[in-house]
Amino acid sequence: MAKIAYILLCHKDPDAIIMQAERLTAAGDYMSIHFDASAKSEHFRKIRTALADNPNVTFARKRIKCGWGEWSLVQATLYAIEAAVDEFPRATHFYMLSGDCMAIKTAEYAHQFLDDNDKDFVESFDYFESDWIKTGWKEERLIYRHWFNERTQKKRFYAMFNLQQRLGWTREIPADIQIMIGSQWWCLRRRTVEWILDFTRTRRDVMRFFSTTWIPDETFFQTLVRHLIPEDEIDSRTLTFLMFSDYGMPVTFYNDHYDLLLSQDFLFARKISPEAKELKSRLGRLYAAHDVEFQISNEGRSLYKFLTGRGRIGRRFGMRFWETESSLGRERELMIVVSKKWHVAKRLLDQIRHVMNVPTIEYLFNEEGAPLPDLGGIQATLEKRTRHRRALMRMLFEYYDTDRLIICMDPSNLDLMHDFFSDRSVTRMLEIECKFTDEYLIGHAHRVGLAGERTPQATLERLLPTIRNDLAYEGDRIRDAGFARYGRIRESAQPEENAEKLSEFLSISWEQGLRLAQTEYLFAD
Template identity: 75%
Template sequence: MARIAFILLCHKDPEAIIAQAQRLTAVGDYMAIHFDARASDAHYRMIRDALRDNPNVVFAKRRIKCGWGSWSLVKATLNAVQAAVEAFPRATHFYMLSGDCMAIKSAEYAHAFLDADDADYIESFDFFESDWIKTGIKEERLAYRHIFNERTHKRLFYLSLDIQKRLGLKRDIPHDLQIQIGSQWWCLRRRTIERILDFTRKRRDVMRFFSTTWIPDETFFQTLVRHLIPESEIRCRTLTFLMFSDYGMPVTFYNDHYDLLLSQDFLFARKISPGATRLKERLGDLYAAEGVRFPISNEGRGLFQFLSGRGRIGRRFASRFWETESTLGRERELLILVCKKWHVAKRLLYRIRHVTNVPVIEYLFNEESTYLPDLGGIQSSLGKRTRHRRALMRMLFDYYETDRLIVCMDPGNLDLIQDFCGDRSTTRLLEIECQFSDDYLIGHARRVGLAGDRTPPETLARLLPTIRNDMTFESDRIRDQNFEHHHRIREVDPVAENAAKLSQFLAIPHDKAHEIAATEYLFAD
């Protein structure tokens, strides 16, 4: 059975560290602690005194003064790993933790999880080809030597970098290494750890290289594991659940996140708020629990993006001059079906085509798979379609040799709708208002990743009002624009009333509009 040696890097909150060590070792697991040498010596003595009689706890033999982004973090990790390897010969896995991490599964579950797959869990993506780095310097992390810390000596950090660039002091990467990057929160098997330690003793050139790279805790272990271990034995993921905001800051979890955390496909979570005392108590009791079932829904990241995005709705970039100055053509007419239930809009769309013979296109700005003719590559991706929307639409009018075209759009595409309604051509909107049952909203949440098949009913009950309000909000935003040709049909209205609206929207006789409005099962889910 798996036995875990936790590698804990910490620098504050000694009471929490003591409690964490006692919880994780109470079930037979181990812990090696590195307490930052910059932190309080009194706190360090408190931790050592409290855990002195715990045979499953060991301390790094040498404490390092740690600085974010510097080699010191890797060195501290290696010191703690070496202590754990020597002290715990029965440990099968080594798991990186911080003082802000807590278990979100029981030890029983964690051990079974690790026993089920003989593999290492570590994020490792190609440093140069991946887009893992979102901001800041990239190639310069490796190509130049970083002696100063960017956070504590910013001026010297960038002055040193600039001087090296001016003098052409760019260095080579060790020839046999393919640099990888990923999260520093990993779980590695014993034989992998032993190979890494052996490699560090033999390859002093590699150690010198990484010791002056910037943020090596995101590249050192990630690169060495790929270098030493077959790819088939590596799972390119972390077992610690963590999220980052749009500003690159870690998302903090609070008391009301308990159910969400337990439903994620991870063993630990980071970061738990120091003030979330109730959450800490519940998670603290969890690791030693037996027989607990964990229905995995894994909707955490999608749910966070959905909820945090509600307050930041708007256009991020201004329109390009070649978009704002172009036009579809004064004599042309673009008809847009706007509906959140895509299957309803598609059903109506093809009924309209059958009755009127007007060319129709499905959700071309929402679905990559929407059929479009070959227009020279402008149609090849959603990004291109959106950026060149007016040019794309002009080409579609030309392709179908028509002055009338009907397309579908999601209510969330307000920026696109505004753009087309502001064109010199005539743009008409038909908003299709549907009823949203709880079952439909639950299905929608699962389809877009806000919930999973095993999301607890209590979580869904709290989520449904937010989703329902979001649907209403999108519709209200469209109506607030007071577009000139805005028509609306509703699921709850009689066929005759919807037919009258369709007649106005399509500019067709009432009998043909009635034929369309009377489509059987038009609003069915």
């Protein structure tokens, strides 16, 4: 049975550290603590005194001051690992933690998971080929030497960087090393950790290289594991659930996140808010529990993105300079059918084809596989279509040799609607207002990744009002936009009422509009 030695780097909140150590070791696991040398000495004494009689807790032989982006974080980790290897010969795995992490599974579950998966869990992606670094320095982290802390010694940090740039003073990456990158939260087997320690003693050249790289905690262990361990024994993922906001800041979890955290396919989560007393208490009791079954749905990241995205509504893409003066053409008419229920809009378009000789295109800005002609590659991806929407629409008008075109859009595409209505061409819109049953909303949650096959019913029930309100809000935004030539048909309206709106939208007779409105099963799910 697996036994875990937790490697804990911390610098504050001694009471929380003591509780964390007692909880994790009570189940038979171990902990090695490095408490930052720059923190209050009385806090460290308090931790040592409280845990002095716990045989499953040890401390790094040496304490150093740690700084973000510095080698000191890696060195502190190595000190804690060395102590754990020496003190806990029965430890089979070594798991990197911070003081903000908490278990979201039982010890029983974690041990069985590690027994069933004989691998090292560490994010390990090719430094240069992957897109792990989204913005900012990439090669500069490695080929220049960084002696100063970027946050506390900013002037010196950038002065030395600029000097090296001017002098062309770069260095080579060790020839036999492929630099990898990933999250610093890993879980490694004992053999792997022992090999890493041996490597640090024999390869001083590699140690010198990493000691002056920038943010080495994202590259050091990730590179060495890949260098020392066969690829089929590495699972390139972290077992710690963490998310980042659009601004690169870690997402913090609170009391009402308990069920969401338990349903994620991870063993730990960070960051837990210091104020989330109830959450910490419940998770603390969980680790020592037995025979707990977990329903893994893994919808946490998509749910977070959905909920936070509702509060930041803006343009998906800024206008490109060549589009600001472009137009679909003053004599052309673009007709947009808007519906959240895509199958209803597609069903209506199918009937329109029997009434009118006008080209119709389904959700071209929402469905990657929407049938489109070959337009030289501009139609290849959703991103290209959206970024070059006016150029795409002009090409479609020309391809079909028509001055009238009908397309479908999702209500979330408000930015595109504004763009087309601001054009010199004639733009019309028909919104289809549908009823949304709980069953439909649950299906919608599954389709867009807000829920998984095993999402608990209780979670779905809490999610439904949010989804329903979000769909209603999308419709309200469209109506509040005050678009000219806007009409709406409703599932709850009589066919005669909808016929009037259809005939106005399509410029057809009322009788033809009634035929469309009376389409059998038009609104059926």
